[in-house]
Amino acid sequence: MQTRRQTLFSTLLVGVSLLLAAPLHAQQAQSPADTDIRIGNVMPYTGPLAAFATIGRAESAYFDMVNERGGINGRKVKFISVDDSSNPKTALEQTRDLVEQQNVLMMFGSFGTPGNLAVRKYLNEKNVPQLFVASGDEEWAHPKAWPWTMGWQPTFRAEGRIYANYIQAAYPNRKIAVLWQNDQFGRDLFRGLQEGLGDTAGMIVADLAFDATETRIENQLGILKASGADILVFDGAPAIAARAIRVVAGMDWHPVFILDNASASIASALQPAGLQNSLGVISTSFLKDAGDAAWKDDPHIKAWDAFMDRYFPDGDKDDIYAVFGYAAADTLLQVLRQCGDDFSRENIMRQAASLKNFQSPIALPGIVINTGPNDFRPIKQMRLVQFDGNAWQPIGDVIESAFTTVREDN
Missing domain, CATH: 3.40.50.2300 (Response regulator)
Incomplete structure (x- = not known):
């Protein structure tokens, strides 16, 4: 009996020790x-x-x-x-x-x-x-x-490629300027844009980066306007996106304005920019716009x-x-x-x-x-959309980003 008690006690001690x-x-x-x-x-x-x-x-x-x-x-x-x-x-x-x-x-x-x-x-x-x-x-x-x-x-890189494909189809041979946030977010989308343009990437006549903490980008936009670009691709956070839309509207420059999906918020970017200034802005979406009468x-x-x-x-x-x-x-x-x-x-x-x-x-x-x-x-899918002054309206069909298929890790 004593041996059994000792065995049980020892087992309990081992269990407590393992837990600790x-x-x-x-x-x-x-x-x-x-x-x-x-x-x-x-x-x-x-x-x-x-x-x-x-x-x-x-x-x-x-x-x-x-x-x-x-x-x-x-x-x-x-x-x-x-x-x-x-x-x-x-x-x-x-x-x-x-x-x-x-x-x-x-x-x-x-x-x-x-x-x-x-x-x-x-x-x-x-x-x-x-x-x-x-x-x-x-x-x-x-x-x-x-x-x-x-x-x-969807990935930022895939989004950049979607914009490239759209530009090639809708605005071939037009000069492109890019204003991008100087971090991995901005670099990924810019990289996708360049990859998607392929042999026509030379149509990017100017690109400038800005830090996420910057609040004034008038100088950069002035340089990009002077490049003669017909298309402006913006890739950055909502607050600076609002400023970019507003500044462009006030400088007598009327490029096709392409806005990254992350900043395509009516409340956070387009309303502060001015809905009239935002008319015609192009972006991507994969979610319904609750303000769209279609829904x-x-x-x-x-x-x-x-x-x-x-x-x-x-x-x-x-x-x-x-x-x-x-x-x-x-x-x-x-x-x-x-x-x-x-x-x-x-x-x-x-x-x-x-x-x-x-x-x-x-x-x-x-x-x-x-x-x-x-x-x-x-x-893995997105859809191009354009702001009509009230809501985002779809352009074309859903795009399957097949080029972003998963690569195996080495």
């Missing part, structure tokens, strides 16, 4: 007994890119709606969204706190390329999902090198309007970032529903890589999400 010796992140991983799903998110609620914070606010409101309707597979969502002021160092500090102190199950939808690059290594070493990154960089689609990181939106009878847009009224009453229905946040959160909802009762981090990534022809209710017709173990680019 386990890595902190392993101890903190959520278990099937947990009653909520803790989701971390980092947004620029302050700083030069604060316009994009609407994405985080819309996502928070979306999960409030989900919780009011009973949660996901019987569990409520706790969405913890924090500010990094677009500072990569702060993004890493905040992400560490969310994982190690707030015990989040995953990071979802955090904004921006520099901040997400800063935390990618940490999250992959911890085996924490970094899902549906709010950035169109190509760095989120390397499943072999970074198996816990996945993007969501007034669409049941999904009606549901979105009701969502805004009830859960995000302070939000602006003309702000495409509210639509973006809603659609991204809706995609995550689908992933979590597919998880069933298994909310392990491994299963979350498995389900994220198993989306088949999923369509967000507020995505444009023909925009579907497909992923796989070697395909971490959920959205």
